[in-house]
Amino acid sequence: xxxxxxxxxxxxxxxxxxxxxxxxxxxxxxxxxxxxxxxxxxxxxxxxxxxxxxxxxxxxxxxxxxxxxxxxxxxxxxxxxxxxxxxxxxxxxxxxxxxxxxxxxxxxxxxxxxxxxxxxxxxxxxxxxxxxxxxxxxxxxxxxxxxxxxxxxxxxxxxxxxxxxxxxxxxxxxxxxxxxxxxxxxxxxxxxxxxxxxxxxxxxxxxxxxxxxxxxxxxxxxxxxxxxxxxxxxxxxxxxxxxxxxxxxxxxxxxxxxxxxxxxxxxxxxxxxxxxxxxxxxxxxxxxxxxxxxxxxxxxxxxxxxxxxxxxxxxxxxxxxxxxxxxxxxxxxxxxxxxxxxxxxxxxxxxxxxxxxxxxxxxxxxxxxxxxxxxxxxxxxxxxxxxxxxxxxxxxxxxxxxxxxxxxxxxxxxxxxxxxxxxxxxxxxxxx
Amino acid sequence: xxxxxxxxxxxxxxxxxxxxxxxxxxxxxxxxxxxxxxxxxxxxxxxxxxxxxxxxxxxxxxxxxxxxxxxxxxxxxxxxxxxxxxxxxxxxxxxxxxxxxxxxxxxxxxxxxxxxxxxxxxxxxxxxxxxxxxxxxxxxxxxxxxxxxxxxxxxxxxxxxxxxxxxxxxxxxxxxxxxxxxxxxxxxxxxxxxxxxxxxxxxxxxxxxxxxxxxxxxxxxxxxxxxxxxxxxxxxxxxxxxxxxxxxxxxxxxxxxxxxxxxxxxxxxxxxxxxxxxxxxxxxxxxxxxxxxxxxxxxxxxxxxxxxxxxxxxxxxxxxxxxxxxxxxxxxxxxxxxxxxxxxxxxxxxxxxxxxxxxxxxxxxxxxxxxxxxxxxxxxxxxxxxxxxxxxxxxxxxxxxxxxxxxxxxxxxxxxxxxxxxxxxxxxxxxxxxxxxxxxxxxxxxxxxxxxxxxxxxxxx
Ligand SMILES: Cc1cc2nc3c(=O)[nH]c(=O)nc-3n(C[C@H](O)[C@H](O)[C@H](O)COP(=O)(O)OP(=O)(O)OC[C@H]3O[C@@H](n4cnc5c(N)ncnc54)[C@H](O)[C@@H]3O)c2cc1C
Ligand SMILES: Cc1cc2nc3c(=O)[nH]c(=O)nc-3n(C[C@H](O)[C@H](O)[C@H](O)COP(=O)(O)O)c2cc1C
Ligand code: SF4
Ligand code: SF4
Ligand code: SF4
Numbered sequence: 001x002x003x004x005x006x007x008x009x010x011x012x013x014x015x016x017x018x019x020x021x022x023x024x025x026x027x028x029x030x031x032x033x034x035x036x037x038x039x040x041x042x043x044x045x046x047x048x049x050x051x052x053x054x055x056x057x058x059x060x061x062x063x064x065x066x067x068x069x070x071x072x073x074x075x076x077x078x079x080x081x082x083x084x085x086x087x088x089x090x091x092x093x094x095x096x097x098x099x100x101x102x103x104x105x106x107x108x109x110x111x112x113x114x115x116x117x118x119x120x121x122x123x124x125x126x127x128x129x130x131x132x133x134x135x136x137x138x139x140x141x142x143x144x145x146x147x148x149x150x151x152x153x154x155x156x157x158x159x160x161x162x163x164x165x166x167x168x169x170x171x172x173x174x175x176x177x178x179x180x181x182x183x184x185x186x187x188x189x190x191x192x193x194x195x196x197x198x199x200x201x202x203x204x205x206x207x208x209x210x211x212x213x214x215x216x217x218x219x220x221x222x223x224x225x226x227x228x229x230x231x232x233x234x235x236x237x238x239x240x241x242x243x244x245x246x247x248x249x250x251x252x253x254x255x256x257x258x259x260x261x262x263x264x265x266x267x268x269x270x271x272x273x274x275x276x277x278x279x280x281x282x283x284x285x286x287x288x289x290x291x292x293x294x295x296x297x298x299x300x301x302x303x304x305x306x307x308x309x310x311x312x313x314x315x316x317x318x319x320x321x322x323x324x325x326x327x328x329x330x331x332x333x334x335x336x337x338x339x340x341x342x343x344x345x346x347x348x349x350x351x352x353x354x355x356x357x358x359x360x361x362x363x364x365x366x367x368x369x370x371x372x373x374x375x376x377x378x379x380x381x382x383x384x385x386x387x388x389x390x391x392x393x394x395x396x397x398x399x400x401x402x403x404x405x406x407x408x409x410x411x412x413x414x415x416x417x418x419x420x421x422x423x424x425x426x427x428x429x430x431x432x
Numbered sequence: 433x434x435x436x437x438x439x440x441x442x443x444x445x446x447x448x449x450x451x452x453x454x455x456x457x458x459x460x461x462x463x464x465x466x467x468x469x470x471x472x473x474x475x476x477x478x479x480x481x482x483x484x485x486x487x488x489x490x491x492x493x494x495x496x497x498x499x500x501x502x503x504x505x506x507x508x509x510x511x512x513x514x515x516x517x518x519x520x521x522x523x524x525x526x527x528x529x530x531x532x533x534x535x536x537x538x539x540x541x542x543x544x545x546x547x548x549x550x551x552x553x554x555x556x557x558x559x560x561x562x563x564x565x566x567x568x569x570x571x572x573x574x575x576x577x578x579x580x581x582x583x584x585x586x587x588x589x590x591x592x593x594x595x596x597x598x599x600x601x602x603x604x605x606x607x608x609x610x611x612x613x614x615x616x617x618x619x620x621x622x623x624x625x626x627x628x629x630x631x632x633x634x635x636x637x638x639x640x641x642x643x644x645x646x647x648x649x650x651x652x653x654x655x656x657x658x659x660x661x662x663x664x665x666x667x668x669x670x671x672x673x674x675x676x677x678x679x680x681x682x683x684x685x686x687x688x689x690x691x692x693x694x695x696x697x698x699x700x701x702x703x704x705x706x707x708x709x710x711x712x713x714x715x716x717x718x719x720x721x722x723x724x725x726x727x728x729x730x731x732x733x734x735x736x737x738x739x740x741x742x743x744x745x746x747x748x749x750x751x752x753x754x755x756x757x758x759x760x761x762x763x764x765x766x767x768x769x770x771x772x773x774x775x776x777x778x779x780x781x782x783x784x785x786x787x788x789x790x791x792x793x794x795x796x797x798x799x800x801x802x803x804x805x806x807x808x809x810x811x812x813x814x815x816x817x818x819x820x821x822x823x824x825x826x827x828x829x830x831x832x833x834x835x836x837x838x839x840x841x842x843x844x845x846x847x848x849x850x851x852x853x854x855x856x857x858x859x860x861x862x863x864x865x866x867x868x869x870x871x872x873x874x875x876x877x878x879x880x881x882x883x884x885x886x887x888x889x890x891x892x893x
Contacts, residue, residue, distance in 0.1 A: 023497035026845050029785035030797075030807035036820035040812060051496070084817030087778040411815070418812065 006168035006242060006273050010099060018103040022051035025095045028087055033097060036085035038414040039066035043082060047100055058104035060115045066417075067140040068133050068179055070112075071162050072410045073101035074171040079295050081410065110178060113185035119146035124427045127152065127209040129196045132160020133409045134398025135215035136183045137416030138423070143186040145424050150209075151188060154195035160217055162409065164240045167266045169273070173243055197371060206393065210427045213419055214381065214389070214396040215412070219366030224258070228316025231323050235259070235267045235362030242270040252358025254278040256326050258313055260290040262406075264362035265300050271360070272303045279305045280354060284312045284331050284344045291406070308354070312346065316359055325353045369400060378403050387419035393426070395419045434737035435744045436730060438472060438532075440688050440711040441601040441627040443559040445472035445532035448705065448745055449729050452692050452713035453478050453536035453562060453605075456723070458510065460520030464527065469723035470730060473532025474524075475629075475713060478509035478564045479517045480538040480549070480576070488649035491638030493664060502664035503716045504638040506656065508570045509538055514552075521556040532711075533557075534603065538564040538576050541586065546593045553600075560600050563591065563625075565616070566607035566632025568659045581607035581632070584619035591623025601626040603690060606672075608665075609635050613672040614679045621685045628676065629690035629713065631669045633659025662694055662716035669693025670707055677708035677753045696725075698732030705745065706752035764867070765859035768852040769834040770795075770841055774826055776849040781807070783840035783850060784827045792893065794833035795840065797825035831855065833893065859888050 013021065025047040033043045041062055049058035062069035078084070078098040086094035108115070124147045128135045131153035139149040157163050159176035166176075184190055196202065196216065205212045221234045235257070241249045255271040257264050260283035271279045281300070283290065286309045290297060301307075308328070315327040330350035333342035367379030375382045375390035380403040387395045397415030399407045436447040450473035451457040451466055458477040466474060491504040510517055525533045535553045539545040553561050565587060567577030580586045587604070595602050604620035606613060608631040617628055635657045639648035647655025673691050676682045691709025695701050696717040704712050717725055742748050772783070784807070787795040796804040805825050814823075829840075836852060844850045873880040885892070 020497050026780050026782065029781035031781075032779065032820040032824050035810050035824075036815060036817045038815035040815075080817055081815065082817075085820040087780045090778065414813075414815070 006246070006270065012106060013096075013099050013103045018050055018100060019053075021096050021100055022047045024088070025051070026087065032085040032087060033082040033095070037065075037082045038408070038410045039072070039417065041065040041069070041082075041101070043097055046104055047095065047097070050100055050104055055104055055107040056115065059108040059112060062101055062104060063112055063116055066410070066413055067116075067137050067183065068162075068409070068413050069101060070105040070175055070179055071133065071171060072413065073098050073105055074175065075162070075166050075409050077293055077295075077406075077408060080293060080406075110181065112182045116140075116144060116186060118144055118186055121148065122146040122428065124148065124211075125150070125209045126211045126213065126423060126427070127205040128213045128215060129205070130154070130160065130215040130217055130398070130400075131158035131180065131190055131192075132215055132217050132398060132412065133162060134217075134412035134416040134419075135160070135213065136180065136188075137413040138213045138215060138397065138420045139188045139416075140183045140186050141417050141420030142423060143183070143188045145420075147424070147427070149188045151190045152194040152196065152200070152205075153190060153192045154198075156192055158190050158192060160215075164243065165236060165263075166409075167239055167269055168243055169269060202372060202391075202394065206391075210393075211423045212394045213416075213423065214372075214394065214400060215398045215416065216369065217365075217399045219368040221361055222364060222366050224313070224361060224363060226313060226315055228318050231316050231318040231321065231359065232258075233358065233360045235263050235360050236365070238267050238360050239263070239270055242274065246274070249274065250358075251275050252323075252356065254280070254356045255358045255360060256313075256354055256356040257281045257360045257362060259283065259362040259364075260285075260292055260307075261362065261364070262292050262296060263365075265292045265296045267360045267362045268300055268305045269303065271358075272300075272305060276358075279303075280308055280356070281305060282308045282311050282313060282326070282328065282354070284310065285333065285341070286310060289341050310344065312344070313359075314351070317353070323357050323359055325355050326359055327351060327353050365399075367400075386422040386425075387415060388422065395423055434734045434742060436472075436734060438711050438745050440532065440690060441560065441603065443473070443532045443534070443601060444530070445711070446530055447472035447726075447730050448709075448711045448733075449473075449701065449726055450475055450532060450534070450690070450711055450713045451718060452715035453534075453564065454715035454719070455507070456715060456718040459512070460524050463520075463524050463533075466718075466723045466726075467524075467528050467531050470726045471531070471723065473534065473559075473711070475534040475536050475562050476510075476517065476521055476558075478536040478538050478567070479514055480509050480564075481540060481574075482513075483508040483511050483570070485511045486651050488651050489658075491649045491658060493638060493660075493662075500662060500716070500720055502636075502660055502662035503719065504636050504658045504660050505633070506569050506651070506658040509564070509567065518552055518556050521553075521558055525557040525559070532559050534560045534562050536562040536564050536605070538567065538571060541575055541580065541590060543593045546590060547597050550594055550598050554598070558600065560603060560626075561594075561598065562603040562605050562629060563594060564605055564632070565590075566605050566609075568607060568609050568633055568635050569657060578607045578609055578632070581605075581616055582610055584615050587616045588619040588623040591620050591625050595624030595626075603627040603629050605632055606630040607632045608668060608672055608693075613675050614682065617676050617679070617682050621682065621687060625687065627688045627690065628682075629692065630672055630676070631665070631693040633661045634665055634668065636660035662720075663696050664694065666694030666700060666703075670703060673704060673709060674707045674753070674756045677750065678756050696720075698729045698736065701729060702733055702736060702748065703752075705748040706750070707756070708750040708753050710745070710749050760865040761863050763861045764864060765857050765861045767855050767857040768836040768838075769831045769855045770829045770836065770838070771831070771851050771853050772827060772829060773849050773851065774828075776846050777826065778846055778849075779824050779826065780845060781827060782843045782845065786839050786843045791837050791839045792833065792835050794830045794835075795827050796830060798828045799823070799825045835892070859890075 162176035331344040398412035565581030571577035691704035692713035
């Protein structure tokens, strides 16, 4: 396999390509693409501004609805969102909304800040915990309204999964950090290396701030509890290395990736693109039950990655600490479980070994928020319609509350935006 | 296979498609190649007195990513010596006896000058000559071109100088830069013309440069009006052509008309023929795509004629002229309404916004329960293609309220999705002219009009 690297797959549109594509848009009224976009960007409006070469106005239209428009333009699963709803999808090709959005956002680059009006100081203070898309969106929206916002972030760099988790093929680290700078430009303070539960507790914030927004995302990859698991790499760390430390990364010759969700696909992509000779994805159900999107599945198959469906790893073989293989059993699908998916069960006596020198697991993320003492549902933090948790004045949004449906960056952005509106309402109640 | 052979003022050509007098017919080698590609005739680029051209002489109008929907030019007549042009015309005609070769001419407004050019053109063996009374820039400043076409007196006088001596057919090419095209046409007829052609280019300024504040194109920092042609001018040309066909004097004269202005496809050409042109000329489309377009001009026209059972070009010419009428003679009781084919509709809502904002507010957005909903009515928390597509309301016309203005039909991006369907009003047919004779007060008194409408059940909201 040749290693094509992890540069952004889609080259930016040239000015001419953008013009032609923008002119193809019908300028629908109350457009379905706009409804389908979780942040409801006025898509026909920003596209027509590209057509009239008013790129500044176009970027501003995007930013008004979505402060993280540059990231979203790159990472959104547009087939499921805006482009999936485009009226030209049925018979022609849908408009390349994501790429046009990127064209508009890239044209203003770091000047994005200058087109967002910021209200005078309100005298109110809000703490945001976690500098991922949800936190940054909420912080920026509150700053626009004149509130003093401090974001506490556990890691060295802000940006959340946009910085650490989304492979460079879709979004380079620089884009994410550029957006962080833009949010800081609105007056937001970002304090990194500050972890809730380690460096401070919730009560500290409640004392110092008028409101708190929790946007702490999810945790690390859970244990599979199989022998030899200590030799298995964590998929999230694997991706993180590929973004921030690609030189120091060791890629196996034959990489086995356990899981078949979005993260697993990304891990396989990293392995393939950075030089693995063979990559096998191991999933205990079938292609039908995969949580990865169809376009991701097609993409990774095209990359030459193999699939072992109905396969469950049971043991990692690592004599002397060197991984040599993964023992698996074959599975079959039984009756549908509560979630409607058919539960897999082992086929007795079907054990076999997959030869591999590197095993990566991508089997979801932990929900480590029990210690906060907030009401939860299925491990996620529970919020009401206004994004308020069981603790008055403490709001939450993003992946940490996404108990239903697929989590995505743009949804986290919308949570942050809606929560900011609710927080603003709350902290200005009674004030003139 | 339909017979495309054309006879125009006695000049024969294998098909009705001629190059218009313009850059495509600028030289012998070009016309030669055009004939090889299949063009039926060529009107040579206008020949006449010495000129000097400028750079940046073609501007254009681009729209919505489409290039050159119209061209705008300040080109003069041929800048090649008269001798050279005359020699090449002779050679081309000798090589292509079955094609129409017409010399376009323009000289100083003196009888001797015109007599001289007639003699020299006839010596080439050309089938006819076209008098260029249309060039709207440069030449008109020197008292030629549109300066002649815009003055019926001159137009008649100069035409008569030519027709007094010419033995070959004389076509007078009219300028559209005039209020009533019939006036110069009648003047040309009075001057003895054998045929007419129209339209030459329309006065225009292509654009202004937003960076430099100069006109576009900029000719060393200056710019000015130039002649406009190409797809965008077709409706103007069709109207002028129809106006000639409908005029009693021009109509009775039986003079053939060569139509042009925006012809790009065989469909355009067929429309000109239907409105009375008996040959058609093309310039801008050739400048855009080259001589090769004549293949589909012929092929498409021929297939269409076969389909319609029209055997010869003569069967097509003027077939739609009897339909040309005036507002005063339209049937006021005729009623049509818009109807949306919901199976074809892609729900872009362009019809809705057009009707709602600028017409008669008679398209509703209907949800799956049949209720009319407001636009942008969805919950800000809803998202995703499934929700956006499945919950999208269907635009539907309230036909009782529809005045049948046809705006939605025009904006709908889907072929044959909105139809204007006849919806008989039940009123007796009456024209405005008839109404003014029977009830003249209706044209003056709103109260009377109100009463008339009430009586006949005409509701305008
Ligand atoms: C590998 C991978 C690929 C993905 N690809 C896509 C994609 O292509 N498109 C897409 O739309 N979505 C994608 N997603 C999902 C998307 O990244 C998330 O939905 C989104 O980042 C959620 O934003 P968030 O702000 O809620 O959480 P996060 O981005 O996870 O941000 C949470 C932040 O909180 C910080 N934090 C955590 N705990 C603490 C604490 N105790 N104190 C202080 N700070 C803390 C974290 O360090 C982090 O910076 C992907 C997810 C993964 C894992
Ligand atoms: C660049 C250019 C030069 C032209 N030169 C002449 C000319 O020399 N003599 C003439 O009679 N008409 C001239 N015309 C007008 C064309 O013959 C024709 O009447 C007009 O362009 C409309 O046809 P179209 O829409 O097919 O271009 C010229 C037009 C253009 C665009
Ligand atoms: S934010 Fe995402 S879903 Fe919304 S329009 Fe942009 S690319 Fe599409
Ligand atoms: S649905 Fe498609 S065509 Fe319509 S406005 Fe959106 S992008 Fe443009
Ligand atoms: S303009 Fe045509 S396609 Fe669009 S909503 Fe109306 S009827 Fe449907």
